[in-house]
Amino acid sequence: MPAGYSLHDFSFDLRQHMAPANVWVTSGWTSVVAAPGTVCGVGGCFAPPYAAPDSSLSVTLEVDGRELRDGVRAGIAGFGLGLLTSGGTWRPDRIERSGTFHQYDDGRLVSLGVHSRLTPVHGAGGYVLEITVENRADRDAEISIHPRLSAGQPGRLPLADWGWMAPRAGDLVAAASTSMTLRHDLLHSRVPAGGRTRFTLAVELGEAVEPGEAARPGATEPDPADRARQATDRWARRLATALDAFPRLETDIPGLAAYWHRSIASGLVCLWDNPGFVTTPFVATSGVDGGALCAYVWDTGGYAPHLLTLMLGETATDLLEAMLKADLTKHYAIAPDGTGLGVAYAYSGWSLVTLATAVASQRGLARGLVERLHDAVAALDARFPAVGELRDYGTQHNLLEMRGAGWEHVVASPNAERAAYLDALATLAEASGAVLPVDALRATAHRIRASIADELWDAEAKWFRSRYPDGHTELTYSVQAFDALRAGACTPQMAADLIARVRPGAFLGAYGVSSVSAEDERHYELGDTDWSGGGAYTGEAPQLALTLWERGEAELAWTVLSRLLWMGEHYPYFPQEHYSDRPAAPPVGRRANIIAGLAGAEAILLGLVGVRPRPDGGLVISPPPAPGNVALRGLRFRGRSIDVECTPHGFSVTVDGRRIAPEGGAVVVPAA
Structure with missing residues (x-):
C-alpha cells in the first residue's frame, strides 16, 4: 500500500499563480489572505462568526537606522525602492514568501534575504506571521521590524448569515468583546554577518471562547510559534483522515498529476471543523475568502459525490442529515449552523440523491434515511408545477441565473435529472429495504424521459427547446443539455447530435468548455462566465468529460479533460469559474475557491x-x-x-x- 499524502504533496510555487493578488490559506477555523506584492503583508481575516475583512498587517524593516519598506515603491534604486518579492510557496497549512534587498549605498553593501511564513491558527481566530531575516553582507547589522496592524472594523456575523458573499465591514455586528490584537516578542536584533534572526507576530481575532477551545484573554497563551506548529499538525492529521481512502496517482502524462493534486486540494480547503458548525467537518461550497462559507446542496452533492464521500468517511451521513433538515422547498443551501439559505433550487433534489447514492455505495444507508430522502425530494418536486409528466422549474431565480431569457421553465435539465433520481431512489430502496413504491418510481422516470424526447427535442435544430407557460419556446445551446444526456434522456441519435457540438468554435475552447456554445448568437456573452458563455463553472468541464467517458467517447472525453490541465500548473486550488479561450479566471466578483473543483479528480477516477x-x-x-x-x-x-x-x-x-x-x-x- 502506498504511503499516505503529506502536506508537501500539495505545495504550490506561487510564481506560477495566475492570480497572485488572491492567495488565501485556511486552517479550517481561520482563513487569511497574503497582501499582494509584499513579502510580509497580510490582508483580511475570517474566523466565523468573527470577521475582519478590511484589516491589514504591514511590516517595515529598519536596517542600521534606515527604513526599508515591504513592497516596491516609486524609485529605481536605494532604500526608497523597498523590499523586493522573489517568490513563495502555498501549502494547505501556510503561505511562505521570500524577498531580497541588495544595495550598495554610500560605500556600504546592505544585503538582506527575508522569508515570511503566514499560518492561520486553529481553535481560535487569528494568524501567526514568522519573519526570518538573513544578513548576507560582510558586517554586522542592527535590524528591527515595525509591524502595524490596522484592524479596520472587526465584528461578528451570526453563523446563520454566512451566505454567498463575503462579509463586509458594514455587515458585521460590532461588539465591545470583538477585537483584533497584535502580540509579538522582541522586535530588534543585532545580526552578525552571515547570520539570521527570526521575529514572530501573532494577530488574534474574536473574543473569549469556552475553556478547552482556546485560552481566555489574560490567561497564559501558547507561544505563537507553537500555535503555528499546532495548526500545521492539525492539517497533517486532517490529511491522514480525509485522504485515508484516496489513491495516489502515477502517470507519464504531462500535467495530469498536478491537476489531480490541485483538484484534491480544492476539496480539502472547503473543510471546516469548528465545533460550533452543524457538522464536523463542515463542507463549505467555497469559504477561503469568507464567501460561500455555506453548503449548497447542488455543488456539494452534484459534482464529485464519490470523492467527497471518500474524503468525509463516516461523517458523510452527517452531511446528508444536515441537508435533509433544511427545507429544500425554500432553501438551496445550509449556513454553518444548519440554517437554510436562499430559494428553492431546481437541481437540489438530484444533487441530494446523487450524494446519497455515493454514501450508499461506500458505507450503506439505513432504510429510514432513504425513506426521508424520498419524502424530501417529493416535497421539492411538488414545489414546481407539473406540466404533464414534466415540471416547470421557473425562471433563472431557481435555475442557472443566466442574464437573459433562455434555459427556463420546462427544460430538459433538470427534468432529466428528476427521472434519474427517481430511478436511483428505487435502487436505494432495494439495497436498504426502504418501503418505497419502487415500480411506480421507475415507471414515472420512464415517462419523464419519453416526454423530454417527445416534447422538448427539436429534431431540426438537433437540440432541446425550453418551453414557457404561454407556449413561447427558446433554443438555448447550454452545457446543461449534456446533463440531460448523462441522465439518460436521449435516444442514440439525440446523443450523437448533442455530442457533435463538443467541438472548437462551439462548446470547446482551447482551455476549457463554454457554458453556452459560441455558436448561439442569442445567449452567448462574455460577462457571465459562470453560465452564459466564454467559460464555465469549474465543475462543468470535468463533468462533461466524465459524461463522455460514460458514453464510451473516450477520445473526446480526454480532449475535454486535457484542456483543463493548465489549471493544475497555475492555481493552488481551483476558482469558482474560468475562461475557456484563455488560461485565466475572472479577476473580481467571484469566489476564490470552489468545492466543485473536486470534480476533476472524480473524472479521473470514474472516467479515465x-x-x-x-x-x-x-x-x-x-x-x-x-x-x-x-x-x-x-x-x-x-x-x-x-x-x-x-x-x-x-x-x-x-x-x-x-x-x-x-x-x-x-x-x-x-x-x-
Whole structure:
C-alpha cells in the first residue's frame, strides 16, 4: 500500500499563480489572505462568526537606522525602492514568501534575504506571521521590524448569515468583546554577518471562547510559534483522515498529476471543523475568502459525490442529515449552523440523491434515511408545477441565473435529472429495504424521459427547446443539455447530435468548455462566465468529460479533460469559474475557491480509470484505452485496497494484493 499524502504533496510555487493578488490559506477555523506584492503583508481575516475583512498587517524593516519598506515603491534604486518579492510557496497549512534587498549605498553593501511564513491558527481566530531575516553582507547589522496592524472594523456575523458573499465591514455586528490584537516578542536584533534572526507576530481575532477551545484573554497563551506548529499538525492529521481512502496517482502524462493534486486540494480547503458548525467537518461550497462559507446542496452533492464521500468517511451521513433538515422547498443551501439559505433550487433534489447514492455505495444507508430522502425530494418536486409528466422549474431565480431569457421553465435539465433520481431512489430502496413504491418510481422516470424526447427535442435544430407557460419556446445551446444526456434522456441519435457540438468554435475552447456554445448568437456573452458563455463553472468541464467517458467517447472525453490541465500548473486550488479561450479566471466578483473543483479528480477516477461504484457496495472497473500510462494505487473501498494500472493497450486490477483478470472487458469487485 502506498504511503499516505503529506502536506508537501500539495505545495504550490506561487510564481506560477495566475492570480497572485488572491492567495488565501485556511486552517479550517481561520482563513487569511497574503497582501499582494509584499513579502510580509497580510490582508483580511475570517474566523466565523468573527470577521475582519478590511484589516491589514504591514511590516517595515529598519536596517542600521534606515527604513526599508515591504513592497516596491516609486524609485529605481536605494532604500526608497523597498523590499523586493522573489517568490513563495502555498501549502494547505501556510503561505511562505521570500524577498531580497541588495544595495550598495554610500560605500556600504546592505544585503538582506527575508522569508515570511503566514499560518492561520486553529481553535481560535487569528494568524501567526514568522519573519526570518538573513544578513548576507560582510558586517554586522542592527535590524528591527515595525509591524502595524490596522484592524479596520472587526465584528461578528451570526453563523446563520454566512451566505454567498463575503462579509463586509458594514455587515458585521460590532461588539465591545470583538477585537483584533497584535502580540509579538522582541522586535530588534543585532545580526552578525552571515547570520539570521527570526521575529514572530501573532494577530488574534474574536473574543473569549469556552475553556478547552482556546485560552481566555489574560490567561497564559501558547507561544505563537507553537500555535503555528499546532495548526500545521492539525492539517497533517486532517490529511491522514480525509485522504485515508484516496489513491495516489502515477502517470507519464504531462500535467495530469498536478491537476489531480490541485483538484484534491480544492476539496480539502472547503473543510471546516469548528465545533460550533452543524457538522464536523463542515463542507463549505467555497469559504477561503469568507464567501460561500455555506453548503449548497447542488455543488456539494452534484459534482464529485464519490470523492467527497471518500474524503468525509463516516461523517458523510452527517452531511446528508444536515441537508435533509433544511427545507429544500425554500432553501438551496445550509449556513454553518444548519440554517437554510436562499430559494428553492431546481437541481437540489438530484444533487441530494446523487450524494446519497455515493454514501450508499461506500458505507450503506439505513432504510429510514432513504425513506426521508424520498419524502424530501417529493416535497421539492411538488414545489414546481407539473406540466404533464414534466415540471416547470421557473425562471433563472431557481435555475442557472443566466442574464437573459433562455434555459427556463420546462427544460430538459433538470427534468432529466428528476427521472434519474427517481430511478436511483428505487435502487436505494432495494439495497436498504426502504418501503418505497419502487415500480411506480421507475415507471414515472420512464415517462419523464419519453416526454423530454417527445416534447422538448427539436429534431431540426438537433437540440432541446425550453418551453414557457404561454407556449413561447427558446433554443438555448447550454452545457446543461449534456446533463440531460448523462441522465439518460436521449435516444442514440439525440446523443450523437448533442455530442457533435463538443467541438472548437462551439462548446470547446482551447482551455476549457463554454457554458453556452459560441455558436448561439442569442445567449452567448462574455460577462457571465459562470453560465452564459466564454467559460464555465469549474465543475462543468470535468463533468462533461466524465459524461463522455460514460458514453464510451473516450477520445473526446480526454480532449475535454486535457484542456483543463493548465489549471493544475497555475492555481493552488481551483476558482469558482474560468475562461475557456484563455488560461485565466475572472479577476473580481467571484469566489476564490470552489468545492466543485473536486470534480476533476472524480473524472479521473470514474472516467479515465473507469472505477464505477455501485449502490450495493460493489465496484465495476473498466477503463478505456488510456492516453498514456496512468495508475491509481491504494484506493480504499469498503475495507479493500485496490490498484488500477492503465495503458493505451489495456489495464490491470489488483485487489488486496491479488491480481484479478478482466472478464468481458471489466473487473467486477463484489460487495464486501
